[in-house]
Every structure is written in C-alpha cells, then in structure tokens.
Amino acid sequence: xxxxxxxxxxxxxxxxxxxxxxxxxxxxxxxxxxxxxxxxxxxxxxxxxxxxxxxxxxxxxxxxxxxxxxxxxxxxxxxxxxxxxxxxxxxxxxxxxxxxxxxxxxxxxxxxxxxxxxxxxxxxxxxxxxxxxxxxxxxxxxxxxxxxxxxxxxxxxxxxxxxxxxxxxxxxxxxxxxxxxxxxxxxxxxxxxxxxxxxxxxxxxxxxxxxxxxxxxxxxxxxxxxxxxxxxxxxxxxxxxxxxxxxxxxxxxxxxxxxxxxxxxxxxxxxxxxxxxxxxx
Amino acid sequence: xxxxxxxxxxxxxxxxxxxxxxxxxxxxxxxxxxxxxxxxxxxxxxxxxxxxxxxxxxxxxxxxxxxxxxxxxxxxxxxxxxxxxxxxxxxxxxxxxxxxxxxxxxxxx
Numbered sequence: 043x044x045x046x047x048x049x050x051x052x053x054x055x056x057x058x059x060x061x062x063x064x065x066x067x068x069x070x071x072x073x074x075x076x077x078x079x080x081x082x083x084x085x086x087x088x089x090x091x092x093x094x095x096x097x098x099x100x101x102x103x104x105x106x107x108x109x110x111x112x113x114x115x116x117x118x119x120x121x122x123x124x125x126x127x128x129x130x131x132x133x134x135x136x137x138x139x140x141x142x143x144x145x146x147x148x149x150x151x152x153x154x155x156x157x158x159x160x161x162x163x164x165x166x167x168x169x170x171x172x173x174x175x176x177x178x179x180x181x182x183x184x185x186x187x188x189x190x191x192x193x194x195x196x197x198x199x200x201x202x203x204x205x206x207x208x209x210x211x212x213x214x215x216x217x218x219x220x221x222x223x224x225x226x227x228x229x230x231x232x233x234x235x236x237x238x239x240x241x242x243x244x245x246x247x248x249x250x251x252x253x254x255x256x257x258x259x260x261x262x263x264x265x266x267x268x269x270x271x272x273x274x275x276x277x278x279x280x281x282x283x284x285x286x287x288x289x290x291x292x293x294x295x296x297x298x299x300x301x302x303x304x305x306x307x308x309x310x311x312x313x314x315x316x317x318x319x320x321x322x323x
Numbered sequence: 324x325x326x327x328x329x330x331x332x333x334x335x336x337x338x339x340x341x342x343x344x345x346x347x348x349x350x351x352x353x354x355x356x357x358x359x360x361x362x363x364x365x366x367x368x369x370x371x372x373x374x375x376x377x378x379x380x381x382x383x384x385x386x387x388x389x390x391x392x393x394x395x396x397x398x399x400x401x402x403x404x405x406x407x408x409x410x411x412x413x414x415x416x417x418x419x420x421x422x423x424x425x426x427x428x429x430x431x432x
Contacts, residue, residue: 111335
C-alpha cells in the first residue's frame with residue numbers, strides 16, 4: 043500500500059513537472075535527418091553546471107516544432123537569400139564568396155569553432171569579423187556593421203550548413219586572456235538591477251522570470267529567428283538586449299567587450315550542436 | 324516588382340489515389356500594409372499579395388483573398404484530395420500586378 047502511494051506520488055510529480063513547460067525529454071531532429079544534441083555534459087571549465095542545455099528545450103511545444111522542419115522555420119528564408127548573396131559578385135575585385143569557397147557546404151564546421159584566434163591579425167575574431175575581413179581584403183567590398191541584416195543572413199547560412207556539429211570553441215592559448223575577460227563580464231553585475239548573466243542563466247535557468255522561461259543563455263542556436271520581432275537576431279544584439287534589461291548602459295555590438303563575452307558564452311556551449319537559425323520566442 | 328519575392332511550395336511527391344495530403348506554401352514578401360508612415364511622415368504605399376490560388380489539373384483547390392493585416396512572408400497550409408496523378412499549380416497575385424507562380428507534380432498510385 044505504502045509502496046503504491048509512493049509510486050503514485052512519483053507519477054504525479056512527473057506529470058506536474060512537465061505540465062508547466064514543454065516536454066523536457068524532447069529530442070530535436072531537423073527534417074527527420076539532422077540530429078541535434080540538445081543536452082551535453084558541461085565542459086570542465088564550467089564550475090556551476092553539470093549539464094548544458096540548448097535553449098530549444100526551454101521553448102513551448104509549438105515553437106519547438108517550427109524548428110524541426112526547414113519549411114516551417116522562418117529563418118530559413120534568409121538562409122536562401124544568403125545562398126544568392128554567396129554567389130553574387132560584390133566589390134572592386136570582381137569576386138563573390140563562391141570564387142574562393144566554392145559552395146557554402148564547403149564551409150561546414152566553420153561556425154562551430156568561432157570566435158577564434160586569427161594569427162595574422164593577432165586578434166580574436168568572431169565569424170562576422172572574419173566575413174568582413176573576406177569582404178574587405180579579398181572582395182574589395184565595404185565592411186558591414188555587426189549584426190547588419192545581410193551579415194546575419196550570411197551567418198545564418200554558415201550556421202545552417204554546420205547544423206548538428208558540436209560547438210568546439212578553443213579557450214586556451216592566445217585566446218585565454220580574452221576568454222578570461224569574457225568570463226569576468228559574465229559574472230559582473232550590471233545596471234540598476236545589479237544582475238549578471240549568471241544570475242539568470244546559471245542560478246535560475248528553468249525558472250520563470252515573469253512570463254518568460256529562463257534558459258541557460260546558450261548561443262549555439264544563433265543567429266536566432268525570434269517570434270517577437272519576426273527577424274534574425276545576432277548574438278551581440280541579444281547581449282545588448284539582456285544588458286539593457288538590467289537597466290545598464292550597454293556595450294556596443296562589435297565592441298571588444300561583447301567579442302570577449304561571445305567567446306566565453308560560446309565556450310559554455312561546447313558539446314551542444316550548432317542549430318542556427320533556431321526559432322525562439 | 325516588390326524585391327526579394329520568392330515562392331516556396333512543399334507537396335509530397337507520391338500519394339495513394341484518393342488520399343488527402345497536406346500542402347504547405349510560403350512566399351517571401353514584405354506585405355506592406357499601407358497604414359504605416361515612413362521617416363518623412365508620408366504613408367508608405369500599400370504593397371501586399373492580395374490573392375492566392377491553388378489548382379490541381381485545372382480544378383480549383385483553394386482561392387484566398389489576402390488582406391493588409393496579414394503579416395510578412397505569408398504561409399499557408401491546407402489539405403487536398405488527390406484523385407489522380409497530376410500537377411498542383413500555385414499562383415500569388417501582387418498589388419503591383421505581378422504574378423508569381425509555382426508548380427509541383429504528384430504521382431498517385
């Protein structure tokens with residue numbers, strides 16, 4: 043009898059546990075073909091997490107479903123647009139992306155290792171900075187602003203061809219000091235509300251912040267299509283939104299601070315799959 | 324012609340005759356409602372897809388009137404019965420007179 047009661051209590055709690063949130067045991071497979079790792083053991087450098095979780099797990103059922111098929115994923119419209127852009131000649135050198143890189147598929151895996159160290163330039167580069175370098179020095183085209191619309195399209199294309207590959211950002215060697223800076227920013231409380239990234243995304247993921255279900259703030263799904271603004275959103279713009287919500291004066295997209303933060307946050311997601319362009323609320 | 328317009332259609336390649344299949348269509352279009360004002364204070368002229376039709380072997384499947392409140396990149400999902408092999412033809416009508424077409428054939432067994 044007692045045993046039965048106990049079993050019932052366990053069954054009940056598991057029902058109640060999943061009722062508030064989307065199915066936590068869900069797995070993400072895109073187009074019935076690309077398997078996405080949405081749960082992975084945390085990297086050794088993460089002291090306060092055992093498991094890293096994709097933001098996909100924290101979204102409602104219907105939002106999750108949108109990402110499972112490319113036709114339903116509104117972000118894929120711009121991946122298509124970027125394919126045209128990839129082949130289009132731009133700038134004074136008469137070159138397109140395709141002149142050197144052939145097809146976007148040849149660049150599979152690139153998104154997974156950025157931000158990374160560039161030896162020649164002696165700096166940590168985000169993927170957008172690398173694309174800009176290609177545009178300026180190889181194509182003779184104008185540089186685009188961080189998170190500019192067509193830059194995000196291109197980044198989404200790069201992400202889409204790398205989908206399913208594990209994020210594998212290096213944190214040691216020449217990038218270490220930048221990584222440490224990013225870590226500092228992550229744990230620094232900003233703004234009138236005195237909130238650090240960690241207060242929400244490490245201490246309270248899985249809890250509700252008013253109507254919003256807090257995720258771990260992983261960026262493996264970026265650029266992200268957000269239902270709230272119906273467009274692709276870049277990592278830096280998202281950081282800016284978060285810092286602004288703490289009622290702080292924010293860093294600028296493309297600033298050294300955000301580059302460092304992107305490196306650090308990306309490294310927190312090592313082991314998760316690239317899934318951009320993801321669909322979030 | 325409105326820029327960046329690209330129709331997309333998803334239809335199963337095969338079906339059993341008499342089957343009901345699901346069709347999904349999406350067209351990238353800005354769907355400017357004609358109610359917004361630009362930076363100069365003037366109204367941005369309306370530019371939307373105002374009609375969408377789907378025919379199967381010449382027989383009409385669906386005919387939709389679109390209104391300005393429909394948001395950007397209109398997406399339709401609907402069902403159709405497939406009595407025989409044939410071709411689905413999709414047509415979108417733009418405010419500016421442009422017509423965008425797509426076609427997909429299906430084999431019924």
